[in-house]
Amino acid sequence: MERPAFRVSGFVAIAGLLVLVAIGLVVIFASVGGSEAAVAVTVTTVSTTLALLGVVIGSGFTIVNPNDAQVVQFFGRYVGTIRVAGFHWTWPLTAKRRVTLRVRNFETARLKVSDADGNPVEIAAVVVWRVVDSAKAAFAVDDHVEYVAVQSEAAVRHMATSYPYEAHDSGRSSLRDSSVVSEELTQELRERVELAGVEVLESRTTHLAYAPEIAQAMLARQQASAIVSARFKIVEGAVGMVSNALDRLRDEHVVELDEERKAQMVANLLVVLCGDRAAQPVVNTGSLYS
Numbered sequence: 001m002e003r004p005a006f007r008v009s010g011f012v013a014i015a016g017l018l019v020l021v022a023i024g025l026v027v028i029f030a031s032v033g034g035s036e037a038a039v040a041v042t043v044t045t046v047s048t049t050l051a052l053l054g055v056v057i058g059s060g061f062t063i064v065n066p067n068d069a070q071v072v073q074f075f076g077r078y079v080g081t082i083r084v085a086g087f088h089w090t091w092p093l094t095a096k097r098r099v100t101l102r103v104r105n106f107e108t109a110r111l112k113v114s115d116a117d118g119n120p121v122e123i124a125a126v127v128v129w130r131v132v133d134s135a136k137a138a139f140a141v142d143d144h145v146e147y148v149a150v151q152s153e154a155a156v157r158h159m160a161t162s163y164p165y166e167a168h169d170s171g172r173s174s175l176r177d178s179s180v181v182s183e184e185l186t187q188e189l190r191e192r193v194e195l196a197g198v199e200v201l202e203s204r205t206t207h208l209a210y211a212p213e214i215a216q217a218m219l220a221r222q223q224a225s226a227i228v229s230a231r232f233k234i235v236e237g238a239v240g241m242v243s244n245a246l247d248r249l250r251d252e253h254v255v256e257l258d259e260e261r262k263a264q265m266v267a268n269l270l271v272v273l274c275g276d277r278a279a280q281p282v283v284n285t286g287s288l289y290s
Contacts, residue, residue: 001136002081002133002134002135002136002197003080003081004082004083005070005072005079005080005081005082005091006079006080006090006091007082007084007089007090008088008089008090009086009087009088009089010062010063010086010087010088010089012089013057013060013089016057017053017054017058020050020053021050024046024049024050027042027046028042028043028046031043056092056093057089057092059092059093060089060090060091060092060093060094061087061088062082062087062089062090063086063088064082064083064084064085064086064088065085066085067085067100067102068085068098068099068100068101068102069081069082069083069099069101069131069134070082070088070096070097070098071096071097071134071135071138072090072091072094072095072096073095073096074091074094074095075093078135078139079091079094081099081134081135083101083134097138099131099134099137099138101130101131101132101134102130103128103130103201104128105127105128106126106127106148106149106152107124107125107126107127107206108124108125108127108149108152108153108156110122110123110124110207111123111124111153111156111157111160112211113157113161114161115160115161115163115164115165115175116161116162116163117164117165119164119210119211120210121160121165121175121209121210121211122207122208122209122210123156123160123175123205123208124156124206124207124208125152125156125203125205126204126206127148127152127189127202127203128200128201128202129148129193129198129200129201130198130201131144131197131198131199132197132198132199134197136195136197137197137198140195140196140197141195141196144196144197147193147196148193148196148198151189151192152189154192155185155188155189155192156185158188159175159181159184159185160175162184163175163177163181165210175205175208176208178204178205181205182202182203182204182205185203185205186200186203189203242266246262246265246266
């Protein structure tokens with residue numbers, strides 16, 4: 001789990017290093033009055049000490065950019081994470097690994113899978129994510145960016161096989177129900193990438209279509225379904241109009257029709273109301289029955 005690492009301001013560490021240099025110079029100047037050999041030994045000792053201290057102290061400096069983190073390791077052991085942006089000094093002789101905490105987008109390739117009905121479809125999705133635990137992102141998986149990419153494609157494939165492209169039964173969800181699909185995809189991705197210290201903020205499908213080999217057949221099927229639905233509505237409305245017409249003719253005593261003429265009138269009205277083309281009027285110059 002992520003924990004904060006020891007840190008102080010880098011400028012404070014630089015000030016301390018300058019103080020050590022000043023003390024070394026004072027020691028060197030103080031030894032000038034002695035023998036030449038003693039001065040040489042003092043200069044060598046102080047210079048070597050300052051050089052070693054400079055290397056050791058300098059290895060602890062690090063810079064953290066906004067929305068970044070530095071994962072600190074001391075000879076392979078995780079000692080903490082620095083999240084505060086700025087110039088810092090931490091434990092010397094440590095290795096620092098940068099992990100970005102910025103929000104990222106990942107868009108899957110167009111994947112060809114079979115939906116719940118066995119129809120081949122093409123689907124792609126975009127995933128919005130960020131690192132929330134730098135220690136898990138650095139050590140739980142080999143490469144957390146690649147891990148998110150692989151798990152995203154696996155989750156999209158699993159989701160595509162769980163739903164049909166379009167629901168033919170009422171109450172059944174389909175891949176075209178973006179709200180339901182996005183919510184389930186986001187939840188599944190959160191469970192998959194939690195191991196890597198990653199949080200999925202949002203996921204949505206960006207491409208959804210039948211595979212090319214069945215696209216024409218499915219388009220014809222959709223057109224047929226639309227025509228049937230439209231015809232059903234037309235017939236339903238026409239029957240209501242015919243019933244209303246017969247009731248008004250009876251109630252207002254406009255004309256008295258027997259059952260045979262009612263049937264003929266119903267047939268004529270349905271032809272007029274349900275036909276694709278405009279009806280051609282026929283003028284009857286005879287009686288009602290001839």
